Amino acid sequence: MAATSRGLASRLRTQAEHCANLGSPLYAGLLKRAAADVDEEGPVADLLRGHEHDPPDSVLALRLMGAVHRRVLEGHLPELGRRFSDAAAPAEAWPAFRRAVVDDATALRVMLDRPVQTNEVGRCAALLPGFLAVAAKTRLPLRLLEVGSSAGLNLNWDRYRFEADGFGWGDPDAAVRIAFGLAGLVPRVVPMEVIERKGCDPRPLDPNSEEGRLTLLSFVWADQRQRLDRLRAALSVAAEAPVAVQRGEAGRWIAARLSEPREGAATVVFHSIVMQYLEEGERREFERSLRAAGENASESSPLAWLRMEPAGARAEVRLTLWPGGEERILARAGYHGDLVDLCPQS
Numbered sequence: 304m305a306a307t308s309r310g311l312a313s314r315l316r317t318q319a320e321h322c323a324n325l326g327s328p329l330y331a332g333l334l335k336r337a338a339a340d341v342d343e344e345g346p347v348a349d350l351l352r353g354h355e356h357d358p359p360d361s362v363l364a365l366r367l368m369g370a371v372h373r374r375v376l377e378g379h380l381p382e383l384g385r386r387f388s389d390a391a392a393p394a395e396a397w398p399a400f401r402r403a404v405v406d407d408a409t410a411l412r413v414m415l416d417r418p419v420q421t422n423e424v425g426r427c428a429a430l431l432p433g434f435l436a437v438a439a440k441t442r443l444p445l446r447l448l449e450v451g452s453s454a455g456l457n458l459n460w461d462r463y464r465f466e467a468d469g470f471g472w473g474d475p476d477a478a479v480r481i482a483f484g485l486a487g488l489v490p491r492v493v494p495m496e497v498i499e500r501k502g503c504d505p506r507p508l509d510p511n512s513e514e515g516r517l518t519l520l521s522f523v524w525a526d527q528r529q530r531l532d533r534l535r536a537a538l539s540v541a542a543e544a545p546v547a548v549q550r551g552e553a554g555r556w557i558a559a560r561l562s563e564p565r566e567g568a569a570t571v572v573f574h575s576i577v578m579q580y581l582e583e584g585e586r587r588e589f590e591r592s593l594r595a596a597g598e599n600a601s602e603s604s605p606l607a608w609l610r611m612e613p614a615g616a617r618a619e620v621r622l623t624l625w626p627g628g629e630e631r632i633l634a635r636a637g638y639h640g641d642l643v644d645l646c647p648q649s
Contacts, residue, residue: 311351311363312341318364322524324616325638329526332393333400334364346404350411360579362419365522370414371400373521374407387525418580420508421522422453424537425530425640426575426611427460428483431472432490432633432645433609433622434460434571440624441569441605444496448560448570450553450589451577452502454510454519455546456537461497462544463537467643479536487634487645498568500546503556507548510541530639553581554588561596564604575611576618576638597625611636617644 319334340347350367357363375384380403386396404411438445449458464477467485472492508515516538523530549556557572564570572593578586593608600606608623620634620643636643 308341308344308348308355311348311355312338314359315341315364315367318362326641327524327526329387329390329393329396330368330524333397334368336393336397336400337364337367340401346401346408350404350408350415354415363415365419366415366417367411368524369419369522370411370417371403372523372525373414373517374403374410375525376517376520379410380407390526390528417518418506419522420453420506420518421576422456422508422510422519422534422537423523423530423575423639424456424460424463424479424533425481425483426636426638427457427463428465428467428481428640429611429618429620429634429636429643430457430460430573430575430609431465432643433573433607433620434495435472435490435493436622436633437569437571437605437607437609437624438495439491439493441602443567443569443603443605444498446565446568446570447497447500448557448572449500449502450504450557450572450574451580452504452507452546452548454508454515454541455500455502455548456510456534456541457575458500458502458546458548459537459540459544461495462540478539479533481533481640483640484642485645486642488647490645499565501560502546502548503551503553504548505550505552507550510538511545552585552588553577554585554592557589558592561592561606564596564599566604569605569607571607571609573609576613578610578612594628597623597628600625602626613638617642 315334315338319331323331337347354363374380375387383399383403386399463479463481464473466482470485470489597606606625611618611620617635618638622633623630632646634643634645
């Protein structure tokens, strides 16, 4: 077996482990079998040929699963669709998956070129303590600027209901209900108002278009029904409260927005699982722009940088607040926001 094929199989196995750890036994099992198929130079190897040198951060395994799920959602793979709907065991779903790779290879090859596009609203549970902390500290309404917004669903976080043991926040009748595990401290609830919300993304999606909805749904793992139901509910909120997401690079866009300070409001720049997808130069430009704007922040026009980014087995939620530039770790959280462990603050 060529080294390039071994590399492809290794990527699939690595993602299988991540899926297992994040509660998707179906995807974990299918990806393990897909890796074995690559080892044997089977149809999955044929499908992935030409992608051997794709950047690791482009997550080829998730692009494969997203492409297959998209074809299921479009009704082109009914046999596999039944297995997905039943959340079948991987051993039961694999024959239909393998047949789909053979019979639908032409369409799947086209879809493999599409980047991973997720808009996981469950991550708002991990970000919520940060928004509450900014509101408590500044006592000002919030101006939201999100980079890597995808379809802008997380910009509507204040229209969702959050529930954990001993904690609740948001409208009890909200269409989106985010139930999550909460460990450590209970977030301090304070009055909060959002007066502006804007986002940017290199490839923004329209959540009110069929193309946008299918793309978002396709990258949610098919056996994670709660996430799929939550996404559909968030799409219904977006239909009633749309947020325009501009096409642009994070560094340039945030520099332009922060050149327009908002007196009497706390500007919160936030993102979740985004930095890994940015080129190194863009990341540097983004951080330079933030820190330069932070030097000009004032008590009447403060700036906060709230982010949820990978830190090993769990993500880390950090908050930097200017003036002053104090930085602290607020929480560690599951990558889909299912468990939030708040850190004690001095």
